[in-house]
Amino acid sequence: MIRLVGILVGLGFTFVVLLAFAFGFANWASDDTPPTAESVFHLAPKHVEFEHDGLFPSWDLAQLQRGYQVYKEVCSACHSLNQIAFRNLSELGYNEDEVKAEAANWVVPGVDPNTGEASTRPGTPTDNFPRPYANDVAARAANNNAIPPDLSLMTKARHHGPAYVYSLLTGYQEPSAELLASYPEAAPATGLHHNPYFANLNLAMAPPLTADGQVTYADGTEASIDQMAQDVAAFLTWTAEPSLVERKRAGWPVLGFLLFATILAWLAKKQVWANAKPKRKED
């Protein structure tokens, strides 16, 4: 009885799902909508290499410092870095005094000690990086109705994050003639900028890195657009996961120990099972 009911239920589900298949197939076969502009012209991120990649990573502290400089002088005008405090900069190789001095360069929200009114004060190492806009409304108003996202976790919040950041920053270009010919509606609207590395090809952010030498690096590295994009991508990898290098380095002793313990467990198993044969009559 239960099998009869089961067969009927099974055939019922199968019938309904195959009916859906039939209609889906008919629709699909007769569907001649052309592929979207995004599906044809969106590009996968470019290949770029960092010292913190791979199985034996390390931070390139000079690069992280340069990336921080790019964030400070370019990105921070619009983008916040909520998860990072000035004290975290010590991980980039700055000593305590340098961190204090750097924090003091920033203006953070404070309270007037005499009146209790909202005011501002110089940053201290325990402060987080301040937001560039007081609220989302102000952010939208200043940026063509788009909110510049927080950058702390950007490289973890996108597929191939560091390569994506690098590609986006270096990928601004005029829409190709081919694109405009087949998809005239894909041309950037007023206030939007074409970039094939962005999911829908046009974004509100104007090209932030526009000229070589836009930033004057303290360490004398030549600040080409490509260099600045790589440096800030490296810096944002660190902001997204400051423990990345520590994590991978900690992994090796863990795997080494487990391998050793597993070999011991294998030998123990072999020994325990060595005389576990069933009894035979001649024994």
Add this chain to the structure above:
Amino acid sequence: MSFPWAKQYEPTNPVMKFLDEKLPLPRLVFNAVGAGYPVPRNLSYMWNFGVLAGFCLVLQIVTGVVLAMHYAANDAVAFNSVEHIMRDVNWGWLMRYAHANGASFFFVVIYLHLFRGFFYSSYKAPREMVWLIGVVIFLLMMATGFMGYVLPWGQMSFWGAKVITGLFGAIPVVGEPLQIWLLGGYAPDNAALNRFFSLHFLLPFVIAGCVILHIWALHIPGSSNPTGVEVKSESDTLPFHPYYTAKDGFGLGVALIIYMAFVFFMPNALGHPDNYIPANPLSTPAHIVPEWYFWPFYAILRAFTFDFILPAKLWGVLAMFSAILVWFFLPWLDKSPVRSGHYRPLFRKFFWLLVVDMLILFWLGGAAAEEPYVMFSQIATAYYFLHFLVILPIISSIERPEPLPFSITEAVLGEDDKAVLGDNAKPAA
């Protein structure tokens, strides 16, 4: 119950003797997972996954309790509290990655445990109750995993919660009020996040209780084995300890190496980047996908796209839940007297077809909801239901199984008529 030749617990240490008289806890352990539990001697490594699943549960509870000490279940701060764990809590990143990947590891183990059960028909008499409790544990795990994924309150947390609780809205008449009651509001909000945290903390202990029942029910008939022939005599078994503690210990080492490789070297490989974006009710992600371990059932849900009498969404929900509920009926759907797939030539072919079908459903559940993926998932869904509800009952009637060995001992020794089967076994005529 146990076999008459099971070793008896005989404490010699006076403390253990005292304890055994007042509260025989060591005796319980001895009989459950010690030398007092005789186990078929021919278990393969596919019998390792029960112990591994128990390990995963403990791992998840330990890491989860530590995470709960630092996590704040409030929609204003939940996302930042997770980043606080990642950045400011000592070894917090390890705890969180161990927990997040631990959930995946747990499901890998459970899926292998489940398919072991399918191949060797572990659901058949006399182990129906073991199987039924196992399916209950699987359902509890899915609920726990789903609610845990909501807690970081990222984009996938929020939209996943919205889609999954939205499924209840497909139920006629009571659906919408039920959905609002479950969420404590019209959309996932602080009320939902708080109750999900509470239940996410509670359910693992419910699972632990069910695991005890699962093991208890298993110990009535004893473990199954790759031949599917029941234990006949002492020479068919070995004590669990030291034989299977040693074997499972090695298996655990191998499993831990794979797991730790994920935790330390690719901890986000099984997650979704969108969950590192704070939840935003006003911005819908391009593709909403649940965690990978839900993908087969998500593919089944999305395969129903045609309103046949009932709305397509309701068909999808019914099919998705039925896809798991059908496992409850397996002991009565498959009437073949032979358990092991090794001796069932026809069943074996369809079993491997089911494995391929399930892998395809895994792939499609994670793919975008567009053609041709939806068409593929419709074919795969059709096979899924045909397999359990139509093919299995039919082949169990028409199949001619291959000859079984007389006993486990004979299977281990091969064509050997010199096996000593013990006093209480009748030798083959």
